[in-house]
Amino acid sequence: MTLDIMMPFYGRVDHFKLAVQSVLAQDDPDWRLVVVDDVYPDLSAGEWLVGLGDDRITYLRNEENLRPSRNYRKCVGLMQTEFAVIMGCDDIMRPGYVRRVKELTARFPHAAVIQPGVEVIDADGQVYHPLADRVKRRYMPRGARPLEISGEAAALSLVRAAWFYFPSLVWNVERLRRHEFRADLDVTQDIAMVLDLVTDGGSVVVDDEVVFRYRRHAESVSAVTGPDGSKFAQERTVFAEADRDLRAMGWNRAARAARWHLSSRLHALADLPKAIGPGKSVGRRRLLRHVFGGLDPA
Numbered sequence: 001m002t003l004d005i006m007m008p009f010y011g012r013v014d015h016f017k018l019a020v021q022s023v024l025a026q027d028d029p030d031w032r033l034v035v036v037d038d039v040y041p042d043l044s045a046g047e048w049l050v051g052l053g054d055d056r057i058t059y060l061r062n063e064e065n066l067r068p069s070r071n072y073r074k075c076v077g078l079m080q081t082e083f084a085v086i087m088g089c090d091d092i093m094r095p096g097y098v099r100r101v102k103e104l105t106a107r108f109p110h111a112a113v114i115q116p117g118v119e120v121i122d123a124d125g126q127v128y129h130p131l132a133d134r135v136k137r138r139y140m141p142r143g144a145r146p147l148e149i150s151g152e153a154a155a156l157s158l159v160r161a162a163w164f165y166f167p168s169l170v171w172n173v174e175r176l177r178r179h180e181f182r183a184d185l186d187v188t189q190d191i192a193m194v195l196d197l198v199t200d201g202g203s204v205v206v207d208d209e210v211v212f213r214y215r216r217h218a219e220s221v222s223a224v225t226g227p228d229g230s231k232f233a234q235e236r237t238v239f240a241e242a243d244r245d246l247r248a249m250g251w252n253r254a255a256r257a258a259r260w261h262l263s264s265r266l267h268a269l270a271d272l273p274k275a276i277g278p279g280k281s282v283g284r285r286r287l288l289r290h291v292f293g294g295l296d297p298a
Contacts, residue, residue: 001082002030002031002080003085003098003101004034004079006076006079006085007019007020007034007035007086009035009045010089011090015089018090018125019089019090019093020052020057022094024052026099029056031098032058033057034058034060034075035058036062038065038071039062060078062074068186068189069181069186069189072189076177081173083171083172083173084171086167087168091212091213093211101170104146105170111148112171112198112202112203113197115168118168118210120133120215133216135266139163141206145206145209146205146208147207148206150201152253152254155242156253158198160257161263164194169194175202176193187230187231188238192241195238195242199246229286233286233290236290239295241298242254243258243298261295265290268287269287
């Protein structure tokens with residue numbers, strides 16, 4: 001089975017080259033890489049990629065900047081295989097990623113989403129363990145790996161904390177195409193999508209063989225939109241909708257966890273010191289509202 005690797009591109013060219021080189025270094029060569037350039041001003045990335053001359057690689061450049069969710073939608077439309085990954089253009093695949101993913105898809109062919117093992121790296125590629133990722137580890141489902149979860153247990157786990165790493169996820173393409181990445185969410189569209197798949201009957205598989213390196217750094221969208229509060233405003237939308245939808249399904253424990261969204265509130269509280277200072281009043285108000293306020297009706 002060929003694995004489709006979709007890579008939306010907008011970011012540092014040096015990180016992008018490392019990401020592509022990590023795909024080229026896979027010990028299983030049966031993959032297809034599609035890079036969708038979202039009109040990044042520096043044309044050198046595309047020129048370098050085309051110059052590699054590898055017929056497994058396709059380079060496309062959008063006519064206009066689509067921003068994350070619409071570019072993800074375009075990537076989904078370009079998928080040709082049963083399973084695919086939407087890889088970050090600053091992340092790194094370890095050499096066994098494709099091999100291990102194929103083992104997991106063979107074992108769990110009907111899974112909606114597969115979370116391979118991940119380690120976190122900084123802007124310079126050094127492994128580190130920031131607070132956010134230590135919390136993710138605590139909230140990850142417990143049990144012998146690989147572990148498959150579904151139903152209310154999966155929804156409950158996900159609304160307690162978004163413990164997955166979006167750029168490393170392997171998607172069941174048929175199931176993914178039943179839904180769309182939401183254009184009104186450009187930071188939290190990932191948790192909304194995974195919840196959609198779970199409430200649509202899909203399962204999530206979690207593995208612990210580390211085959212992916214997720215880059216967390218100060219320039220990332222998540223890092224920028226945390227202190228200004230916009231990420232948490234989107235999380236409030238997701239949690240309010242989850243509370244409503246999960247209650248309608250009778251998944252009351254999961255709905256209650258969405259309503260409380262405790263780990264998200266604590267994350268906002270941890271970001272609050274970054275929103276202290278001149279010109280940061282809007283972000284500060286958003287963070288305080290997320291920490292102490294209730295959800296708006298969905």
